[in-house]
Amino acid sequence: MSAKTSLLLLFLFVVTLGVLRCDRTAALTGKEVVQLSFWNGFTGPDGRVMLEMIRQFNRENPDVQVTMQRIAWATYYNKLMVSALDGRGPEVYVLQAAQLPRMDRAGLLADLTDVYDETLRADISPRMVARMNFGTPDRERLLGLPLDAYPHGMYVNVDMLRAVGSVNPDGTVHPPENREEFFKVAEAAMKLPDVDGAKIWGWGFGDWSYNFFTLVPQFGGQYVDADGVPTLDHPGNVAALQFLVDLHQKYKIAPPPQGGIGGWVGFRQKRVAMAFDGVYMLGDLKRLNDEQPDPQRKLNYIGVPIPQIGPKKGTYADSHALCVRSGLSDAETAAAKRFIRFLSDQSLAWAGAGQVPARKSVRESETFKSMQVQYAFSQQMDDILFPPRTPSYNQLAINIALAVESAIRGPTSAADALKKANEDYKRYLERDRMEQALYGHSDHVDATRSHGRGGAK
Amino acid sequence: MIAGQRRRWLEYVYLLPYGTAFLMFVALPFVVSLALAFCQYDLTTERPPKFVGLRNFSEALSDPFFWKAVGVTFRYVAWIIPTQIVLCVLLALGMNAMVNGQRTVRALLFLPGMFSIAVTGILWQWFYNQEFGLFNYLLKIIRIPAIPWLSSEQIAMPSIVLMTLWWTVGGSAAVVLTGLQQIPSQINEAAAIDGANPWQRFWQITLPMLKPVLLFMVVMNTIGAFQMFAQATLLTAGGPKQATRGVVQLIYDTAFGDYRLGYGAAISWLLFLLIAGFSLIQFRLIRKVAD
Numbered sequence: 196m197s198a199k200t201s202l203l204l205l206f207l208f209v210v211t212l213g214v215l216r217c218d219r220t221a222a223l224t225g226k227e228v229v230q231l232s233f234w235n236g237f238t239g240p241d242g243r244v245m246l247e248m249i250r251q252f253n254r255e256n257p258d259v260q261v262t263m264q265r266i267a268w269a270t271y272y273n274k275l276m277v278s279a280l281d282g283r284g285p286e287v288y289v290l291q292a293a294q295l296p297r298m299d300r301a302g303l304l305a306d307l308t309d310v311y312d313e314t315l316r317a318d319i320s321p322r323m324v325a326r327m328n329f330g331t332p333d334r335e336r337l338l339g340l341p342l343d344a345y346p347h348g349m350y351v352n353v354d355m356l357r358a359v360g361s362v363n364p365d366g367t368v369h370p371p372e373n374r375e376e377f378f379k380v381a382e383a384a385m386k387l388p389d390v391d392g393a394k395i396w397g398w399g400f401g402d403w404s405y406n407f408f409t410l411v412p413q414f415g416g417q418y419v420d421a422d423g424v425p426t427l428d429h430p431g432n433v434a435a436l437q438f439l440v441d442l443h444q445k446y447k448i449a450p451p452p453q454g455g456i457g458g459w460v461g462f463r464q465k466r467v468a469m470a471f472d473g474v475y476m477l478g479d480l481k482r483l484n485d486e487q488p489d490p491q492r493k494l495n496y497i498g499v500p501i502p503q504i505g506p507k508k509g510t511y512a513d514s515h516a517l518c519v520r521s522g523l524s525d526a527e528t529a530a531a532k533r534f535i536r537f538l539s540d541q542s543l544a545w546a547g548a549g550q551v552p553a554r555k556s557v558r559e560s561e562t563f564k565s566m567q568v569q570y571a572f573s574q575q576m577d578d579i580l581f582p583p584r585t586p587s588y589n590q591l592a593i594n595i596a597l598a599v600e601s602a603i604r605g606p607t608s609a610a611d612a613l614k615k616a617n618e619d620y621k622r623y624l625e626r627d628r629m630e631q632a633l634y635g636h637s638d639h640v641d642a643t644r645s646h647g648r649g650g651a652k
Numbered sequence: 653m654i655a656g657q658r659r660r661w662l663e664y665v666y667l668l669p670y671g672t673a674f675l676m677f678v679a680l681p682f683v684v685s686l687a688l689a690f691c692q693y694d695l696t697t698e699r700p701p702k703f704v705g706l707r708n709f710s711e712a713l714s715d716p717f718f719w720k721a722v723g724v725t726f727r728y729v730a731w732i733i734p735t736q737i738v739l740c741v742l743l744a745l746g747m748n749a750m751v752n753g754q755r756t757v758r759a760l761l762f763l764p765g766m767f768s769i770a771v772t773g774i775l776w777q778w779f780y781n782q783e784f785g786l787f788n789y790l791l792k793i794i795r796i797p798a799i800p801w802l803s804s805e806q807i808a809m810p811s812i813v814l815m816t817l818w819w820t821v822g823g824s825a826a827v828v829l830t831g832l833q834q835i836p837s838q839i840n841e842a843a844a845i846d847g848a849n850p851w852q853r854f855w856q857i858t859l860p861m862l863k864p865v866l867l868f869m870v871v872m873n874t875i876g877a878f879q880m881f882a883q884a885t886l887l888t889a890g891g892p893k894q895a896t897r898g899v900v901q902l903i904y905d906t907a908f909g910d911y912r913l914g915y916g917a918a919i920s921w922l923l924f925l926l927i928a929g930f931s932l933i934q935f936r937l938i939r940k941v942a943d
Binding site: 273276277280297298300301302453454456457460586589590597600601604626630631633 | 692694695696697698702704711782783797798799800803804805891892893894908909910911
């Protein structure tokens with residue numbers, strides 16, 4: 196074959212590919228199909244549920260085609276931020292609500308206030324709506340639509356509860372509801388016979404930071420005061436962290452944080468009776484049991500609210516917010532808003548993936564009530580302490596993580612660790628404030644801005 | 653004349669692919685990062701970079717996280733360089749003494765270096781896993797308590813060093829072996845006839861003649877070690893308590909986690925100066941030895 200023939204064939208091949216690549220749906224229907232890219236971090240079983248929801252949307256909306264990109268949360272924000280800044284980012288994406296202020300500061304979020312009709316406003320708690328609002332007292336600017344909340348609760352091994360005699364008169368198990376019952380069950384579980392030579396523990400450390408966040412509201416802790424000044428060394432926070440430290444050091448109901456079995460792994464292996472974790476971990480337990488062919492060896496568990504260990508009830512949660520990138524064309528924005536509204540309306544299906552829907556009507560449905568863990572965790576919705584709203588949330592979380600680690604590993608005391616975290620975080624905020632001043636704009640919320648980067652296509 | 657001009661023109665054409673890549677991916681980032689180091693540039697705002705003079709540098713020098721990362725980097729360098737050199741010399745001596753199977757052993761030692769760091773990191777994560785890992789399983793068989801390979805502040809860094817040695821020592825040993833094979837055998841034979849024992853021959857002949865190779869390796873490996881990033885990111889993410897977060901990871905966290913590109917660029921230039929200083933000292937040492 197001569198070089199000329201080869202080049203001609205190559206040219207024809209490229210042209211053919213180009214023709215095939217062209218959107219033929221538009222030609223067939225006579226309408227232009229809006230393509231939306233949707234990014235999220237649902238890389239677990241929840242991603243499969245989301246994919247099914249998207250397929251349904253695509254079937255019901257032939258003029259819009261959504262494609263989903265799942266990226267592990269560990270690198271998700273990095274990729275999202277860099278691509279969005281360059282105008283190559285997805286049209287629709289999921290943000291953990293704590294990340295909203297930062298993305299707003301970068302000017303990457305479209306105003307979704309008009310998505311909130313009367314139905315939505317009646318169905319989503321004002322607290323959750325307020326977390327989406329970056330406007331002024333007289334003008335709302337809602338930058339996300341909350342799809343769910345993911346409160347942390349307690350997973351309990353039912354067989355161990357029975358073994359230690361924590362049973363109601365009607366024969367059902369009685370999970371711990373307060374401090375006294377929590378310790379009673381944990382201490383009794385410690386006395387259960389070893390499994391395959393391994394010791395049984397009453398409770399186990401999960402993600403240390405999240406364990407801390409979970410306990411903070413119970414001890415009346417807070418991260419910033421009403422004026423936005425950091426209070427990481429608040430006495431309530433110190434008490435919560437001290438309690439966490441004491442679970443191993445003083446009460447000896449938890450495996451050593453360094454060198455001992457992890458709480459979640461231990462719970463899966465039936466070596467830990469109780470573990471605090473998020474509702475999203477349900478998918479992991481379901482998969483564990485699905486992969487176990489022997490019914491006798493399946494993990495027998497339930498989810499319950501966090502027992503009231505401190506002076507009041509409380510737990511940690513954040514929520515997944517559906518967001519639309521700023522600077523899209525009108526057609527894209529309209530399609531994106533229709534898509535996120537669809538996902539919100541379908542949040543019962545989403546609950547099946549191991550989430551607590553933001554929509555009250557869904558939480559009150561009989562189908563949702565039959566979802567044991569999700570429903571039990573949702574009972575804490577009124578006692579949730581959400582993460583603070585600040586563009587510097589990542590720095591706050593890093594400083595807290597270091598403090599919690601220092602205290603749990605020792606020898607730093609809880610008070611000293613949190614004091615240092617507070618000083619470091621204050622220093623960071625001060626530097627951030629100075630940098631923003633250099634730019635000539637005081638940060639946090641610039642309510643007048645309606646468009647961000649990446650001009651309209 | 654015309655042929656000479658054409659040849660010169662062709663030289664530039666041949667250089668073009670590499671030259672373009674060099675300009676785009678080395679020279680341009682080099683200049684941009686230098687400019688950024690003197691600017692405040694926060695990706696999470698909509699403002700362009702703003703000149704701030706030496707502020708990023710002075711901030712870095714008073715930042716405890718920077719100094720902690722510098723300390724971690726030095727600790728890593730102090731662990732990895734001597735162990736790597738000693739180990740690869742021993743392995744090379746062993747291979748050099750082998751009559752049969754030298755090539756097979758060399759290939760086997762070299763094999764880990766052919767894995768990408770991502771594969772190596774994931775593999776060793778499993779080796780080090782406290783519950784299900786290979787190492788603790790083996791320790792359990794001989795009734796030694798499990799070791800918190802990656803969750804102990806004291807052990808995490810040696811664990812990273814161990815993995816890096818497994819990954820890199822084969823390549824270094826192959827270089828030293830080549831150096832050993834360049835030493836004329838007559839010198840060793842003459843020394844043996846004169847009554848020098850193997851130990852004396854190693855100290856008086858082999859090691860001095862290997863010095864240029866070893867010094868070259870020390871320089872190159874030190875430059876690489878100062879840039880330690882992937883191992884710690886994959887195994888410990890810089891933890892526990894930032895005990896394994898080196899300067900490059902701090903740069904990454906600052907520039908691509910915190911989106912402070914100016915400050916990140918300033919730290920990367922400080923690291924560059926550090927490496928350049930060390931390399932200069934080491935090169936002078938080499939020149940002295942070569943002379």
